[in-house]
Amino acid sequence: MRHASKPAHSKPNVLSRLRSSVLRALSVAPAAIALSACEQNTFVQPPPPKVEVAAPLQKNVTRYIDATGNTASVKSVDLVARVQGFLQSINYKDGTFVKEGTTLFTIEPETYKLKLDQAQAAEAGAQASLRQAETDYKRQVDLVEKQAVSQATLDSSTANRDNAQANLQQAQANTKIAQVNYGYTNVTAPFDGVVTAHLVSVGELVGVSSPTQLAQIVALDPIYVNFTISEQEVLKVRQEARRRGLTPEEIRKLPIEVALQNETGFPHKGTLDYVSPTLNQSTGTIAVRGVLKNPDRALLPGNFARVRVPFGEQQSALLVPDTALGADQAGRYVLVVNADNVVEQRKVTTGPLDGGLRVIETGLKPDEKVVIGGLLHAIPGQKIDAQAGKIESGAAASK
Numbered sequence: 246m247r248h249a250s251k252p253a254h255s256k257p258n259v260l261s262r263l264r265s266s267v268l269r270a271l272s273v274a275p276a277a278i279a280l281s282a283c284e285q286n287t288f289v290q291p292p293p294p295k296v297e298v299a300a301p302l303q304k305n306v307t308r309y310i311d312a313t314g315n316t317a318s319v320k321s322v323d324l325v326a327r328v329q330g331f332l333q334s335i336n337y338k339d340g341t342f343v344k345e346g347t348t349l350f351t352i353e354p355e356t357y358k359l360k361l362d363q364a365q366a367a368e369a370g371a372q373a374s375l376r377q378a379e380t381d382y383k384r385q386v387d388l389v390e391k392q393a394v395s396q397a398t399l400d401s402s403t404a405n406r407d408n409a410q411a412n413l414q415q416a417q418a419n420t421k422i423a424q425v426n427y428g429y430t431n432v433t434a435p436f437d438g439v440v441t442a443h444l445v446s447v448g449e450l451v452g453v454s455s456p457t458q459l460a461q462i463v464a465l466d467p468i469y470v471n472f473t474i475s476e477q478e479v480l481k482v483r484q485e486a487r488r489r490g491l492t493p494e495e496i497r498k499l500p501i502e503v504a505l506q507n508e509t510g511f512p513h514k515g516t517l518d519y520v521s522p523t524l525n526q527s528t529g530t531i532a533v534r535g536v537l538k539n540p541d542r543a544l545l546p547g548n549f550a551r552v553r554v555p556f557g558e559q560q561s562a563l564l565v566p567d568t569a570l571g572a573d574q575a576g577r578y579v580l581v582v583n584a585d586n587v588v589e590q591r592k593v594t595t596g597p598l599d600g601g602l603r604v605i606e607t608g609l610k611p612d613e614k615v616v617i618g619g620l621l622h623a624i625p626g627q628k629i630d631a632q633a634g635k636i637e638s639g640a641a642a643s644k
Contacts, residue, residue: 293627297618297634298582303611304638306562306599309553310482312533314472316503318546319536320436320464326352326451328429332459339442342542343462347434350443350459352451354430357423364423368416371409378402378409438464439542463546466539469518470503472552473530485557496520501535504551505544511553513537513544563609564602565636569617570595579609580616580623582631588616590625600638 326332330353337349385402388394434440441461451457474482486496497520502511515537524531535552537544544550570593571578581591591613596604609615616623617634 293586293630294622295619295632296582296588296616296623296629297632298614299617299634299636300612301563301565301605301609301615302602302636302638303561303563304599306559306564306596306604307555308485308557308559309555309597310474310478311597312472312474312552312554314470314550314552316544316546316548316550317469317471318463318465319467319469320438321461321546322435323461324349324432324440324459325456326350326429326432326445326459327456328352328357328426329452330356330430330450332445332447332449332451335443335447337440340439342439343434343437345434345436348431349434349440349462350432352430352432354427357427357430361420361423361427364416364420368413368420371413371416375406375409375413378406382406432459434462436462436464437466438462465542465545467515467536468539468544468546470501470515470535470537470544470550470552471532472535472550473525473528473532474554476524476529476531479524479531482554482556489557499554499556501537501552501554503535503537503544506549506551511551513539517554559596559604561611562596562599563605563611564599564638565605565609565615566617567598567601567603569615569620570603571620579605580620580625581609582614582616582623582629585628586631587628588623588625602636602638 333351333353335350337343337347343349382399382402382405385394385399389396389399439462441463443460445451445457445459451459482496497517499517501515501517503513503515504511515535517533518536519532519534521532533554535554565579569579571580576592577595578590578592581589583589591608593608594606596606598604614631615636617636618632619629623629
């Protein structure tokens with residue numbers, strides 16, 4: 246039995262069709278890949294960054310002279326033993342506040358009390374002698390008038406009277422000296438103040454060859470603050486004083502504000518008390534002193550202090566947040582946005598801080614838009630999406 250056979254050309258036809266399909270697929274693949282690559286490399290311009298801008302704040306600003314200084318006591322006295330003797334008692338606690346007249350130390354008063362009694366007794370005897378001499382003198386005057394005694398007797402009586410008067414004056418002086426020395430046995434506070442730790446002990450002999458220091462008393466209310474200002478600042482103050490018609494006496498009464506290192510703002514208020522009449526040529530500064538009330542004794546002599554003195558007011562000053570300022574080798578600058586929303590760098594001259602904002606002296610106009618937020622995205626010469634903000638005194642910029 247004979248099997249039917251397949252046509253001889255069927256196998257080659259299948260291979261031919263397979264090869265044609267592969268060639269078509271290979272011919273289409275590069276075009277698809279190229280088209281896909283073109284679609285992925287298409288560049289889309291990103292939107293400009295959002296940046297907050299605002300016009301500078303305009304307000305009247307008080308101009309200050311800023312300085313650093315140190316506080317000093319208005320009165321400070323060494324308490325000394327002015328008489329010799331053994332220290333009998335210490336009548337205060339170290340470092341306490343005492344009122345004027347308070348007894349602080351007692352130095353063996355008995356001896357000086359006896360000397361005072363002795364001087365007073367001698368004075369009483371001199372007074373009795375003078376009374377007797379006065380009586381004898383008057384009697385001799387009457388007798389001379391009656392020619393009962395000679396003129397020589399009257400002269401002798403007159404001399405005795407004058408001598409008795411001199412002795413009384415000497416006795417009175419000795420009594421006063423004894424009273425003073427007796428008073429020195431009690432060392433009292435010459436004014437209200439704080440007394441330092443005692444430097445001697447009870448039972449110690451003091452005042453032997455020279456006055457012995459016992460302690461020190463320091464007045465704390467009021468208190469001085471000493472500082473210096475530059476020659477340029479002196480000229481500014483004088484110029485402002487002439488403009489306002491202030492006299493030198495009125496300048497010395499200008500208010501001052503003081504703060505310690507750990508204090509914010511300037512909580513302590515006072516007035517100028519002294520301005521040196523000469524300028525220190527070696528430093529180009531002038532010494533100034535202020536005086537402040539210090540009832541709670543928050544300020545101690547020797548404290549480092551920040552001081553500022555108001556000397557005038559600037560009308561319609563321009564202010565921006567201090568964080569909006571940048572600096573380079575040419576100085577300080579701000580970034581502003583023009584009408585096309587393109588960032589520009591503007592050189593400015595800065596003034597003092599006021600309420601957290603920096604005064605701009607020159608380089609900025611009132612109607613310009615200053616970049617106050619998103620500073621990292623504001624690049625000079627590039628366009629931005631300006632977002633309106635507002636600058637407020639004493640606060641950060643906000644929308």
